[in-house]
Amino acid sequence: MKNIPIILMGCGGVGRQLLQHIVSCRSLHANKGIHLRVVGVCDSKTFLVTQDVLSTEFDDAFLMDICRTKSDGLSLEKCISSGKCEASSYSESRRKLTDIAARLGFVLVDCSASSETIEVITQTVNLGCCAVLANKKPLTCSMEEFDKLFLQPRRIRHESTVGAGLPIITSLNRIISSGDEISLIIGSLSGTLGYVMSEVENGKPFSEVVKAAKDLGYTEPDPRDDLSGMDVARKGLILARLLGQRLEMKTTTVESLCPDKMGPDMMTLEDFLANGLPLLDNDIEKRVKKASSNGKVLRYVCILENSQCKVGIHEVPKDSALGRLKGSDNVVEIYSRCYVNPLVIQGAGAGNDTTAAGVLADIIDLQDQFP
Ligand SMILES: NC(=O)C1=CN([C@@H]2O[C@H](COP(=O)(O)OP(=O)(O)OC[C@H]3O[C@@H](n4cnc5c(N)ncnc54)[C@H](OP(=O)(O)O)[C@@H]3O)[C@@H](O)[C@H]2O)C=CC1
Numbered sequence: 279m280k281n282i283p284i285i286l287m288g289c290g291g292v293g294r295q296l297l298q299h300i301v302s303c304r305s306l307h308a309n310k311g312i313h314l315r316v317v318g319v320c321d322s323k324t325f326l327v328t329q330d331v332l333s334t335e336f337d338d339a340f341l342m343d344i345c346r347t348k349s350d351g352l353s354l355e356k357c358i359s360s361g362k363c364e365a366s367s368y369s370e371s372r373r374k375l376t377d378i379a380a381r382l383g384f385v386l387v388d389c390s391a392s393s394e395t396i397e398v399i400t401q402t403v404n405l406g407c408c409a410v411l412a413n414k415k416p417l418t419c420s421m422e423e424f425d426k427l428f429l430q431p432r433r434i435r436h437e438s439t440v441g442a443g444l445p446i447i448t449s450l451n452r453i454i455s456s457g458d459e460i461s462l463i464i465g466s467l468s469g470t471l472g473y474v475m476s477e478v479e480n481g482k483p484f485s486e487v488v489k490a491a492k493d494l495g496y497t498e499p500d501p502r503d504d505l506s507g508m509d510v511a512r513k514g515l516i517l518a519r520l521l522g523q524r525l526e527m528k529t530t531t532v533e534s535l536c537p538d539k540m541g542p543d544m545m546t547l548e549d550f551l552a553n554g555l556p557l558l559d560n561d562i563e564k565r566v567k568k569a570s571s572n573g574k575v576l577r578y579v580c581i582l583e584n585s586q587c588k589v590g591i592h593e594v595p596k597d598s599a600l601g602r603l604k605g606s607d608n609v610v611e612i613y614s615r616c617y618v619n620p621l622v623i624q625g626a627g628a629g630n631d632t633t634a635a636g637v638l639a640d641i642i643d644l645q646d647q648f649p
């Protein structure tokens with residue numbers, strides 16, 4: 279049996295679903311000769327690690343206790359009393375992670391939504407570990423930090439950062455490796471905005487459907503990250519960098535659906551959801567009606583062309599690939615020398631289940647790094 283040690287950063291909707299997938303896939307993985315050995319889990323405050331990372335692991339009952347504790351809104355600190363782990367504070371956890379990395383090769387899985395994780399991912403990967411990311415922020419840092427992170431590209435997977443579990447990055451990597459030249463990528467890459475746009479078309483208020491998207495696990499922890507277009511811009515930048523373009527976030531053109539005066543620096547999330555968001559209903563309703571009077575629908579679109587990344591709202595024909603999208607589905611069209619008629623990838627583009635499934639598939643894909 280090949281043992282793959284795992285340390286999980288972030289135990290929110292996606293992180294917890296990943297732990298559940300790991301537990302429910304035990305026999306499937308055993309049949310493939312693989313055992314995923316979870317040796318550490320951290321949230322924004324606490325790092326729990328097994329007493330001896332070289333020989334022990336969290337058992338499945340303890341992993342499910344962790345999931346229950348976190349879905350009850352408590353901190354991982356509550357699990358310390360089980361006696362099954364050692365705990366460190368968040369500030370100590372970074373040193374502890376690099377200490378472990380010097381002794382044990384593991385997969386560091388980033389299911390947080392923090393830009394702070396880049397340093398520890400870079401350090402552990404450069405010490406011989408692997409990393410799997412659902413978190414887009416470390417991949418959309420400056421090019422200088424990005425280059426340091428990708429010194430060992432074969433040890434990093436991040437399929438779930440674009441299109442959740444959809445095989446967009448894998449497909450692009452295959453096209454790029456074959457020497458085919460990609461001329462245009464166009465797509466709807468936000469499960470939240472896809473869901474929101476198709477629901478407002480049916481006459482529901484914008485504020486109501488944004489809250490529903492949050493409850494369904496489609497949005498970022500702060501939905502303003504989706505409404506501002508930043509989440510799609512990050513995905514666009516990730517794809518652009520995959521194509522070898524050395525773009526920075528500041529060069530991306532981003533159209534926001536959320537005014538600056540409602541940004542995170544101006545009001546709390548609770549205030550925004552209760553008081554700010556409903557003020558946006560009328561404007562969106564007018565835009566939806568205007569598009570409809572032209573026989574069109576609104577879609578939030580990402581376009582990568584001529585080494586530029588642009589994201590924003592477009593009126594598109596109802597019967598186009600973008601216009602036909604429903605719910606949280608994403609669609610991406612890739613045009614290249616071989617794909618004059620584009621390669622089209624479409625399906626669920628957000629949600630804890632599909633995202634965690636994509637992360638799990640990435641972990642399994644790294645098995646050859648663990649002799
Ligand atoms: N939901 C989806 O459809 C998709 C999500 N993703 C990405 O997956 C990631 C996770 O999303 P989701 O689970 O919804 O987010 P949540 O807000 O539910 O969970 C985030 C978790 O990260 C923890 N955390 C925050 N900061 C840090 C840190 N610096 N180090 C370690 N842990 C930290 C939080 O801790 P605490 O519990 O203490 O607050 C929390 O447990 C995001 O980056 C998102 O963009 C990607 C594709 C699709």
Ligand SMILES: N[C@@H](CC=O)C(=O)O
Pocket residue numbers: 439440441442467468469470471496497498504509627628629
């Ligand atoms: N908030 C994102 C989640 C996946 O990346 C989205 O809505 O697409």
